[in-house]
Amino acid sequence: MSARTTLADVAAAAGVSVSTASLAFSGAGPISPATRTKVLEAAGTLGYQGPNPLGRQLRSGRAGIVGVVVGDSLRRSFRDPVSIQVLDGLATSIESLGLGLLLVRGSDEPGAEELNPLVATAAMDVAVLLWGATTDSPVLAALRARGVPIVVVEGRVGEGDALIRIQDRTGMRLIGEHLLALGHRRIATVTLPFDRDGREGPADPARLTHMRYEIARRRLAGLRDAGVEPTVVYETPASLVELGTAAGRALLSSPDRPTAIVAQSDLLASGVLLAARELGLSVPGDVSIAGFDGLDLPWLHPDVLTSVHQPLQTKGELIGRAVADLLAGKKPRTRTLDVSLVVGTTTGPAPV
Amino acid sequence: MSARTTLADVAAAAGVSVSTASLAFSGAGPISPATRTKVLEAAGTLGYQGPNPLGRQLRSGRAGIVGVVVGDSLRRSFRDPVSIQVLDGLATSIESLGLGLLLVRGSDEPGAEELNPLVATAAMDVAVLLWGATTDSPVLAALRARGVPIVVVEGRVGEGDALIRIQDRTGMRLIGEHLLALGHRRIATVTLPFDRDGREGPADPARLTHMRYEIARRRLAGLRDAGVEPTVVYETPASLVELGTAAGRALLSSPDRPTAIVAQSDLLASGVLLAARELGLSVPGDVSIAGFDGLDLPWLHPDVLTSVHQPLQTKGELIGRAVADLLAGKKPRTRTLDVSLVVGTTTGPAPV
DNA sequence: AGGACCCATCAAAACGATTCGACGTGCTCC
DNA sequence: GGAGCACGTCGAATCGTTTTGATGGGTCCT
The missing domain is CATH 3.40.50.2300 (Response regulator)
Structure with missing residues (x-):
């Protein structure tokens, strides 16, 4: 128990060479069934649990x-x-x-x-x-x-x-087209972070010009591909329900309330939905809400988010x-x- | 690039032995600042990124x-x-x-x-x-x-x-005492799985006798420690919101509806809460609901679960x-x- | 000035396995 | 009956590092 038993010990106990013992375990290379079982039995009595991964890794050059x-x-x-x-x-x-x-x-x-x-x-x-x-x-x-x-x-x-x-750009375009077809014209969007500086709130045009994160950029671009120019681009610092709620409250209580809000994630969208419920707004009667990802969110029951499903x-x-x-x-x-x-x-x- | 550069290469380039080069990196053992920098420089020009973890692991016997x-x-x-x-x-x-x-x-x-x-x-x-x-x-x-x-x-x-x-047994006892102090007598409980057989629904006495999982057993025992004998022990196969909702619907639409429901996890409790809302019941007016874990669940807003916080x-x-x-x-x-x-x-x- | 240390360096031995080439057998085929 | 072949086994080298014990030169103390 003190010194861990090694392949050499097993080989010695089985009366074969180390290389043969190795073959018995790895299965690579030819070996007779007789010696194989002999080695395995010896391993059994010695309590050997198979080749030490460290040795194997060094030799093969792979850590697995x-x-x-x-x-x-x-x-x-x-x-x-x-x-x-x-x-x-x-x-x-x-x-x-x-x-x-x-x-x-x-x-x-x-x-x-x-x-x-x-x-x-x-x-x-x-x-x-x-x-x-x-x-x-x-x-x-x-x-x-x-x-x-x-x-x-x-x-x-x-x-x-x-x-x-x-294909998130395409996905967002689909949502945009869906909303346009439903007659929506005042569409706001709640986005994932542009950068890691934790900014939260409506983004001014300057901020839209250099977005570090690809996801937010592409999803925003997808919406524009559909011909939607968001009335407000509301940036959040993370994909969290509570941040969606905050965004939803801000957007939905403004005087020129949008008729539809597209969030860049389902978590954000569900936050927006909670905000709408909180404000007593009917969804989708007063406002339509769409997300992205296609999550299964049971606690949103009985609502089911319109969303872009990704596999x-x-x-x-x-x-x-x-x-x-x-x-x-x-x-x-x-x-x-x-x-x-x-x-x-x-x-x-x-x-x- | 083909053959990865090794410590030996670095040592050769620096004009020192391998052991010295090793010391330069590990810092164990005495080494003059001069040779140390010499080795590090050689490593720099060769693009050596520090000792290969596999070699180190084998030697030290630790995988880290x-x-x-x-x-x-x-x-x-x-x-x-x-x-x-x-x-x-x-x-x-x-x-x-x-x-x-x-x-x-x-x-x-x-x-x-x-x-x-x-x-x-x-x-x-x-x-x-x-x-x-x-x-x-x-x-x-x-x-x-x-x-x-x-x-x-x-x-x-x-x-x-x-x-x-x-201390989950103690925690559950606290919840039980809290509810008793509030005057509750008909208390049902929604539990975590007893076993991995995926059973869902009210548990009969036979099933209560051999519970494989410690958590469910201890938390149930804690409730009993407070002197609460649950009217129904509703078992779920996992800690999921939707399973809590299912349990809540069953318990809350029964004729002898409990006045309080204790769930063994916050996720289950929040499911019960959603079921109560769905049935138009006032919480805690008609029914009190408590959970376990102390999670922050923003989507439950404006409710905040009574729960046992664990760090x-x-x-x-x-x-x-x-x-x-x-x-x-x-x-x-x-x-x-x-x-x-x-x-x-x-x-x-x-x-x- | 000589001996006792000390410090930096080095050579060599692990660590535990895989794998390549060599070496005997025992068999088949001509 | 001899040459060739396939199969199973083995020895030895190798993977890249750490660590131990030895060695050498210098410094300090007496």
Whole structure:
């Protein structure tokens, strides 16, 4: 018990060489069933639990680990069911590849104050940047310097990184067209953060010109693609219900109240919906509300959000496939997933 | 680029021995500032990004990784904010120890159909079983066979495992006393799963006798400690809002409607609350509702659940400390965290 | 001036496995 | 009956680092 039993011990006990014992476990290479069972029996009596992963890893040069870099606080990152579902798909996907999932907090502050040392030192064969990596992210730089292959999700991709994303611009265009067809003309939008400075409130034109995060930018552009010019672009610092509620209160109690509000996430949209209920407004009678992501939010009952569904589970699996491709030495590619508009109970004809 | 540069290369370039180069990086042992910078410069020009973790790990015998075993599906496990917050606390805590967090799916089906191979093969220095491990869990058995030190959270502990838990029995007693003091006599309870068979609905006495999961058992016992004998014990297969709603509908539309409902989690309680609203019942006028965990649920606005607060973040940190202790070779202990009753807007005097 | 230290450096031995090439067998085929 | 072949086994090298014990030169003390 004190000194862990090693493959050499097992080999000695079984009366074979270390290499043969190794073959008995790995199954690679020819070995007679007789010796194989002999080795396995010896392992059994010695309480040997299979080859030490550390030794195997060093020799093979592979850690068997995929580093998943999430936002600086897990609590904040995982408060959004979107992340969870993607992570779930990813986990099952890479598990079937025999890989483990290392969770790495990684602030992408370009000030590079203090980079999580794990990013630089932890053993990982591939890294997945789960949200909106920006090109100036120090995490990205550190990983690239280490030569770790990178999969970026919904961000801006650098040379040689794989990218997985959805058609969010198209999705938003669909919502815009849907609302226009219903006769809406005064449409406001509640957006995801433009930048990491935590700004909250209506964005002035100047702020709209340089948006750091791709997601907010693309989704806003999608709305414009439909020909919708939002009366107000209300920015939030995170995708949280309470921030949606705050935005909803502000937008819905203004004198020139919009007839429709499009939020860039379902969590924000549900906040807006709660604000509308709170103000005694009928949805969609007085105001239509649409979101993005296609989450299942039971506590919104009996309402069902009109939203753009993205295949979150599939997204995770696709990330897993990208990981496998990179490990196999294939060239990194960009894959874009389809989305679909699903009309719920929260959008209807514009009030006359 | 093809063959990764190694410490030996750096040493050669700097004109020193490998051991000296190692010292330059690790900082252990004496080394002159001059040679140190010389080595670091050589590393810089060669693009060497510090010692290969795999080599270091093999030599030191430590992977620098804590395996966190969660339920069989991340999506289901992390749907509850409770888990997220604990994980967040744990992540920051072990990060400060310089350790990484390996997420491992682990079904604890005692049938042992197919154990996640990661449990048996992945490199980890300590394992944390995040929810309600039962003593017959094959995951537990596999880890113990490997000789991996184990921290169990809210489960039944085996010999030699550390255990972190909260005073949930006391917490439930507090809720029971609170309701009794308000004059409630017909009190029903909505519970977490007793077992993993997915049963849903009122539990008959037979079922109450063998409850596999500690949490449900202890929380139910706490209510009884207060002298409350629930009129109905409504079991749910998971801590989900919609299951709470279903339970609430059933309990609140029955002829001998209870005047108070205690749920074993805030998510369940909020579901019950939604059901009450749906049925047009006044809370707490017609029925009082209490939960457990102390979550911040903004979408319940303007209601605030009466609940027992448990220090989730602290819990995560405490798990981290237990991990550190085990790594330092200290003897595993059991730590129990305090809880406190926080009265919200959802409980009031029993209707006359 | 000589001996006792001390400090920086180095060589070599782990750490635990995988894998390549070599080496015997025992068999088949001509 | 001899040459060739396939199969199973083994020895040795290798992965990249850390760490221990030894070595050498310099400094300080007596």
